[in-house]
Amino acid sequence: xxxxxxxxxxxxxxxxxxxxxxxxxxxxxxxxxxxxxxxxxxxxxxxxxxxxxxxxxxxxxxxxxxxxxxxxxxxxxxxxxxxxxxxxxxxxxxxxxxxxxxxxxxxxxxxxxxxxxxxxxxxxxxxxxxxxxxxxxxxxxxxxxxxxxxxxxxxxxxxxxxxxxxxxxxxxxxxxxxxxxxxxxxxxxxxxxxxxxxxxxxxxxxxxxxxxxxxxxxxxxxxxxxxxxxxxxxxxxxxxxxxxxxxxxxxxxxxxxxxxxxxxxxxxxxxxxxxxxxxxxxxxxxxxxxxxxxxxxxxxxxxxxxxxxxxxxxxxxxxxxxxxxxxxxxxxxxxxxxxxxxxxxxxxxxxxxxx
Numbered sequence: 014x015x016x017x018x019x020x021x022x023x024x025x026x027x028x029x030x031x032x033x034x035x036x037x038x039x040x041x042x043x044x045x046x047x048x049x050x051x052x053x054x055x056x057x058x059x060x061x062x063x064x065x066x067x068x069x070x071x072x073x074x075x076x077x078x079x080x081x082x083x084x085x086x087x088x089x090x091x092x093x094x095x096x097x098x099x100x101x102x103x104x105x106x107x108x109x110x111x112x113x114x115x116x117x118x119x120x121x122x123x124x125x126x127x128x129x130x131x132x133x134x135x136x137x138x139x140x141x142x143x144x145x146x147x148x149x150x151x152x153x154x155x156x157x158x159x160x161x162x163x164x165x166x167x168x169x170x171x172x173x174x175x176x177x178x179x180x181x182x183x184x185x186x187x188x189x190x191x192x193x194x195x196x197x198x199x200x201x202x203x204x205x206x207x208x209x210x211x212x213x214x215x216x217x218x219x220x221x222x223x224x225x226x227x228x229x230x231x232x233x234x235x236x237x238x239x240x241x242x243x244x245x246x247x248x249x250x251x252x253x254x255x256x257x258x259x260x261x262x263x264x265x266x267x268x269x270x271x272x273x274x275x276x277x278x279x280x281x282x283x284x285x286x287x288x289x290x291x292x293x294x295x296x297x298x299x300x301x302x303x304x305x306x307x308x309x310x311x312x313x314x315x316x317x318x319x320x321x322x323x324x325x326x327x328x329x330x331x332x333x334x335x336x337x338x339x340x341x342x343x344x345x346x347x348x349x350x351x352x353x354x355x356x357x358x359x360x361x362x363x364x365x366x367x368x
Contacts, residue, residue: 058352058362060315065344066297068330068337070290071235072224076216078270078281082184083213086206089177090114094197099206101191105182111206114199116178119171126171130164137161186210187275214270214277215251218285219263227289228253234268237284238277247271250287295329296338301350303328303336315347319361 092114143149190207236246254265329337
């Protein structure tokens with residue numbers, strides 16, 4: 014074999030070998046890129062935006078409604094019931110006659126007392142005229158004057174006893190219960206009606222002592238009743254007990270309830286929220302965006318189109334669905350809500366928000 018042929022053979026073999034190595038390197042690079050793509054996991058997430066809103070601080074508790082003005086009406090006289098003028102559920106005004114007792118004896122006593130008083134009064138007037146003419150003395154006139162006053166008191170007492178045969182409403186309200194029937198013979202101080210003023214409904218709430226300085230008269234209160242669906246009832250703090258119960262570590266707050274439509278009734282169970290502070294135009298976010306670890310809280314902010322970054326935030330007041338952020342993030346930032354627990358700072362995400 015000549016030298017030229019040998020050289021040509023060596024050159025061809027080298028070219029083939031280099032070509033084979035280059036192809037293998039390219040293949041290895043493609044495989045690595047494919048493996049890298051396989052390791053890159055995309056996590057579907059939902060997001061929301063931080064925004065400016067109102068932060069409200071509330072104390073939540075439960076209470077049972079009661080009427081501030083609720084009375085059991087009793088009789089001040091004995092006798093047979095002749096007439097019942099109201100029934101359960103009727104509205105009454107202060108002074109309305111609710112029931113009438115027999116009054117013959119009281120009427121006779123009044124007539125007798127009036128006759129005695131009128132007679133003494135006439136005698137006093139004649140004696141005063143005679144005194145001016147010098148026909149009687151001052152002592153006799155004074156005696157008649159004292160006698161007339163005594164008989165006037167007896168007359169007033171008889172008139173009062175007669176009025177007691179009519180049982181009257183003590184205040185504006187509704188008849189909640191009737192205890193007696195027509196024809197019953199009742200004695201003095203017998204319970205005959207229960208009357209409730211539904212405009213005076215209130216709730217007494219026991220508040221822990223560490224809220225002592227937060228409670229103020231006039232604070233707004235919101236009520237939620239199971240018996241009254243989809244309706245918020247308003248109220249306000251009417252008064253605060255001046256002392257703390259040492260056995261329970263609580264103090265009592267009395268809340269007046271708005272019941273002008275007479276929808277509510279004493280005995281209803283309520284969930285109450287006393288609003289003791291409000292802050293406007295602060296950064297708030299959906300509670301679902303918050304991740305808590307021990308005493309720390311953070312959110313995942315959207316970073317670019319498919320990246321996220323973990324941001325530590327400081328929490329303020331917590332509302333029903335949102336929470337105030339006092340530091341760490343501004344308004345109008347996109348944060349992850351659903352899928353946040355699967356994220357790390359180097360995660361790749363795809364935003365899918367469902368209506």
